[in-house]
Amino acid sequence: MSEKLLQLDAVTIRFGGLTAVSEVDLSIGHGELVGLIGPNGAGKTTMFNLITGVYQPTSGQVLFGGRGLLGLRPHHRTRMGMARTFQNIRLFGSMSVLDNVRAAMQLHRRDGWRQALWRGNQARESERGVESKARELLAIFGLEERCQENALGLPYGEQRRLEIVRALATSPRLLLLDEPAAGMNPTEKVELARLIRLVQERFKISVLLVEHDMKVVMSVCERIAVLDYGRKIAEGSPVEIRRNPNVIAAYLGQEVADA
Amino acid sequence: MRLGGARRWLVLALLVAAAVSAGSGVMNRYYLGVASEVGINVILAVSLNLINGYTGQFSLGHGGFMAVGAYVAAKMTLVFGEQVGAAFQPLLFAGALVAGGGAAALAGLAVGVPSLRLRGDYLAVVTLCFGEIIRVVFQNSAFFGAATGLSGIAPWTTFGWSWGVAALTVYVVLALVHSTYGRGFLAVNDDEIAASAMGLNPLKYKVTAFLVGAFFAGVAGGLFAHMKRAINPEGFNFMRSIDVVVMVILGGMGNTAGVVAAAVLLTVLPELLRGFSDCRMIAYSLLIIVLMLLRPQGLFRRSGKGGGL
Numbered sequence: 001m002s003e004k005l006l007q008l009d010a011v012t013i014r015f016g017g018l019t020a021v022s023e024v025d026l027s028i029g030h031g032e033l034v035g036l037i038g039p040n041g042a043g044k045t046t047m048f049n050l051i052t053g054v055y056q057p058t059s060g061q062v063l064f065g066g067r068g069l070l071g072l073r074p075h076h077r078t079r080m081g082m083a084r085t086f087q088n089i090r091l092f093g094s095m096s097v098l099d100n101v102r103a104a105m106q107l108h109r110r111d112g113w114r115q116a117l118w119r120g121n122q123a124r125e126s127e128r129g130v131e132s133k134a135r136e137l138l139a140i141f142g143l144e145e146r147c148q149e150n151a152l153g154l155p156y157g158e159q160r161r162l163e164i165v166r167a168l169a170t171s172p173r174l175l176l177l178d179e180p181a182a183g184m185n186p187t188e189k190v191e192l193a194r195l196i197r198l199v200q201e202r203f204k205i206s207v208l209l210v211e212h213d214m215k216v217v218m219s220v221c222e223r224i225a226v227l228d229y230g231r232k233i234a235e236g237s238p239v240e241i242r243r244n245p246n247v248i249a250a251y252l253g254q255e256v257a258d259a
Numbered sequence: 260m261r262l263g264g265a266r267r268w269l270v271l272a273l274l275v276a277a278a279v280s281a282g283s284g285v286m287n288r289y290y291l292g293v294a295s296e297v298g299i300n301v302i303l304a305v306s307l308n309l310i311n312g313y314t315g316q317f318s319l320g321h322g323g324f325m326a327v328g329a330y331v332a333a334k335m336t337l338v339f340g341e342q343v344g345a346a347f348q349p350l351l352f353a354g355a356l357v358a359g360g361g362a363a364a365l366a367g368l369a370v371g372v373p374s375l376r377l378r379g380d381y382l383a384v385v386t387l388c389f390g391e392i393i394r395v396v397f398q399n400s401a402f403f404g405a406a407t408g409l410s411g412i413a414p415w416t417t418f419g420w421s422w423g424v425a426a427l428t429v430y431v432v433l434a435l436v437h438s439t440y441g442r443g444f445l446a447v448n449d450d451e452i453a454a455s456a457m458g459l460n461p462l463k464y465k466v467t468a469f470l471v472g473a474f475f476a477g478v479a480g481g482l483f484a485h486m487k488r489a490i491n492p493e494g495f496n497f498m499r500s501i502d503v504v505v506m507v508i509l510g511g512m513g514n515t516a517g518v519v520a521a522a523v524l525l526t527v528l529p530e531l532l533r534g535f536s537d538c539r540m541i542a543y544s545l546l547i548i549v550l551m552l553l554r555p556q557g558l559f560r561r562s563g564k565g566g567g568l
Contacts (some may be wrong), residue, residue: 076460103442107458116438
């Protein structure tokens with residue numbers, strides 16, 4: 001149990017009379033790439049918000065690195081090593097590409113307002129370190145030439161990429177991607193799949209991919225969990241999932257599965 | 260974006276302010292008075308810009324913070340002014356300004372911590388009410404002279420003091436905002452949810468902005484009291500807060516250079532147009548309406564891009 005990075009035990013959340021997520025167990029090991037899929041309204045994003053602390057579960061618990069996360073707000077969880085992207089891109093619109101990444105690197109720094117005001121040699125050294133590390137990260141993802149541009153001036157695909165870079169800048173152990181393929185064309189999706197694999201290999205971190213698009217998930221993930229109506233209806237390798245009658249029923253409807 | 264050699268500029272600005280101050284005996288007193296007022300308004304506008312512009316909170320409490328600083332600083336110099344020798348007067352003045360700023364910062368904390376969970380209009384209403392409460396408290400406190408206020412305050416606010424502190428304010432706000440730490444203020448403004456997802460605590464940034472903004476508003480209040488030599492609660496009413504907000508909007512939210520220019524403009528213009536002073540608030544309202552229609556990003560902003568100087 002302790003070797004799992006993220007562990008969800010019988011997590012349930014109710015909004016009034018509606019049970020959005022019901023008794024879901026899920027675990028992610030170190031360096032593992034797990035997909036979470038399901039039809040529209042299955043509770044994928046709710047699950048995501050439960051893990052990142054936007055919602056608190058009605059019952060059940062979420063453990064990260066063996067520690068309970070009850071009551072911890074999103075910024076605490078990010079400091080513990082959990083980083084996320086957003087389904088509808090949420091970059092910092094008033095800042096440059098570089099500053100978007102810099103802003104995400106503050107959380108582990110000791111320098112605060114005192115260093116900002118005094119600007120001694122050490123503080124300047126530290127600022128230079130942040131900048132070069134940010135540039136390095138951007139270079140890995142081919143965004144180094146865009147450094148000084150406004151973040152929202154980038155084309156859609158690059159904005160998605162920048163969101164991933166920004167999340168990685170918080171030095172996470174677990175990267176949570178919320179529907180990164182949403183709104184992408186087929187070429188961009190192939191590129192995205194390559195990118196996710198690159199992240200996992202290069203940074204040696206775990207990835208949870210919440211995705212509506214089956215192709216991307218099937219091509220990238222080692223293990224997939226399927227949600228439907230807030231319940232986990234299947235879990236296994238891509239091949240197993242593809243053959244699972246419950247999954248086919250959930251995606252294509254009951255009759256097809258019967259046929 | 261970087262603040263290269265910013266400290267050198269700060270030192271230079273302070274030296275210039277001191278030099279002009281030393282030679283001020285030969286200058287026209289009216290112009291010096293207006294110049295001092297310009298400095299005070301720059302302090303107010305630039306510090307409010309940290310709250311309203313960079314951090315994106317809508318505060319209407321600057322008049323209240325200014326009042327706290329003005330009363331505390333004035334009371335201090337009135338009580339201790341007689342007892343210290345002339346040589347120690349600048350020291351006492353500096354101490355009184357810092358005390359006034361500190362008291363205002365505490366007031367900022369008191370209003371900030373419970374109310375910063377509110378957003379937009381709601382926060383504006385709370386800070387507005389807070390400013391009125393402060394005013395009424397001073398109005399009914401015999402210790403602070405009740406409705407007549409305090410008078411006979413030493414005229415210690417010179418051009419040098421006001422511009423020196425203005426330079427310091429500009430430096431502090433710019434140095435904060437342009438550090439990696441300070442990108443958090445803009446991040447909170449841009450997208451609070453994304454900011455917290457990046458490990459930044461939005462509440463902490465908002466409270467810090469309030470604290471710093473209120474501190475400098477308090478110092479500006481102290482300078483104001485020692486320039487006018489007499490203060491009363493009516494001088495810090497709601498219109499005072501609005502004046503500062505207009506400067507920030509006119510200059511462009513989160514654009515320090517623009518806000519400084521707007522503060523200068525809106526201090527000098529009413530002096531030039533004294534004959535039409537009855538129409539001032541009408542002109543302000545019209546100005547804001549026209550500005551919102553034609554240049555919603557502020558007069559002095561180059562593009563929609565934020566975070567510039």
